[in-house]
Amino acid sequence: MRHNQARPARPRPVSSLRDKRILVVEDEYHIADDVAFELRGLGAEVVGPVPTVDEGLAALDAERAIDGAVLDVNLRGKPVFPLADALRARGVPFVFSTGYDRRFIPSVYDGVVLCEKPVDARALAATLFG
Template identity: 60%
Template sequence: MISATNPLAGCRVLLVEDEYFIADDLRRQFEESGAEVLGPVPRVEEALELIAATPQIDAAVLDVNLQDEMVYPVADALRARGVPFIFSTGYEKTTIPERYAGVKHCEKPLEAAQVAKALFA
């Protein structure tokens, strides 16, 4: 599934992002890299429903703040399933709770190659 030259090829990537243009741009970049995009979804509740309904998720990109709701319940659900994820945000890393200290953090704007490196490096 994951290749050294194109780690996103063949991956099912959950995209949780509430900014339409960012979500659409990432979706397009991921698909051009050979990934299957789940979503994008703009709300915590929708993301949790998608996680529950999807048996295979290889990785996820989570915007920290979704319409004034923090994404941490989604992060917890992914962590419980062993799915690697990154946080994408404009916030400083210090604003993310300590329990996520080991989770990689990418600042917006994101690019598919940056995300792949963060997820699979």
């Protein structure tokens, strides 16, 4: 999608994301904006987007509830794994959004779904809450 064009009308919300609070952690502004827009269009309340692990951890601590998360694997040269661990400890489902191959992800995350960029919001919804 070109960012200087008007956005199309939002798709009708799907029940799987209605009232879900999704944390978006992505350091590329346009990607973060697109993901947030798509998730909102499916009925989600987006927390963030935030561009760093520290801001993601702060959002996790500050929010009353997070139902799921989309995590870019590499945030300004730093791995997102400390935030993934915090989400896992709270029982919050998450996916990795990345262009990296699975072999670059530590084996402790073998069960976590990798969503190739650009992220498809409907596939994300099915993965997190299917």
